Amino acid sequence: MALSTGDSADPSNAGRYFDSGMEQFHHPRPVRTGPAPTPQRLRLMAGLSGRILEIGAGDGSCDAVVCSLVLCCATRAQETLGEVRRVLTPGGELRFYEHQRSGNPAVTLAESLVTPFWSRATGGCHPARDTVAAIRQAGFDVEIVDRFTFRHFNHVLGVARRP
Structure with a gap:
């Protein structure tokens, strides 16, 4: 099932389809804006430096x-x-x-x-x-x-x- 993404996305719907925090991995987000990352997202990105290409939902x-x-x-x-x-x-x-x-x-x-x-x-x-x-x-x-x-x-x- 696809979720609507972008500015018009309703974040309250995310819990219906994903466990707590997992919506960060399924919604494209601008870098360094928006809500604070979950612990899972912090673990995923830990230790990275330089130019990073993130491939995901899109x-x-x-x-x-x-x-x-x-x-x-x-x-x-x-x-x-x-x-x-x-x-x-x-x-x-x-x-x-x-x-x-x-x-x-x-x-x-x-x-x-x-x-x-x-x-x-x-x-x-x-x-x-x-x-x-x-x-x-x-x-x-x-x-x-x-x-x-x-x-x-x-x-x-x-x-x-x-x-």
């Missing part, structure tokens, strides 16, 4: 997702975008800042030729990827696209929405 519960130079590096961009779409609420925003294949055929050829070397040197980045097309193919409505060049590579900054 089916259709996020109002926005931000991707910054991620989609150009994703091995399977469509699967990544599928997960982004899954966690976004209907009408939720995908904001992206990504590499984007050039619209100039000569530059696109050069990007394609440099990609194998560039990708190895930069953790899998594919500057010749048509990121905007991939976002559309994943079922997003692209609303804003600002194309620009940064350090000799084409980029896009934009907003897409989950229908």
Whole structure:
């Protein structure tokens, strides 16, 4: 059974589905806000430091997702975008800042030729990827696209929405 999450969630309902304190593990929460963590949550997070990615409940519960130079590096961009779409609420925003294949055929050829070397040197980045097309193919409505060049590579900054 799914619970409603976010600002409109009714915390008094959580006890119907989870033992005391377990709702913390099933509701996405902003970092460092909201009620004090339960002892179980403190045990789970004890000793962690650095950058932490928490994976948990999130089916259709996020109002926005931000991707910054991620989609150009994703091995399977469509699967990544599928997960982004899954966690976004209907009408939720995908904001992206990504590499984007050039619209100039000569530059696109050069990007394609440099990609194998560039990708190895930069953790899998594919500057010749048509990121905007991939976002559309994943079922997003692209609303804003600002194309620009940064350090000799084409980029896009934009907003897409989950229908």
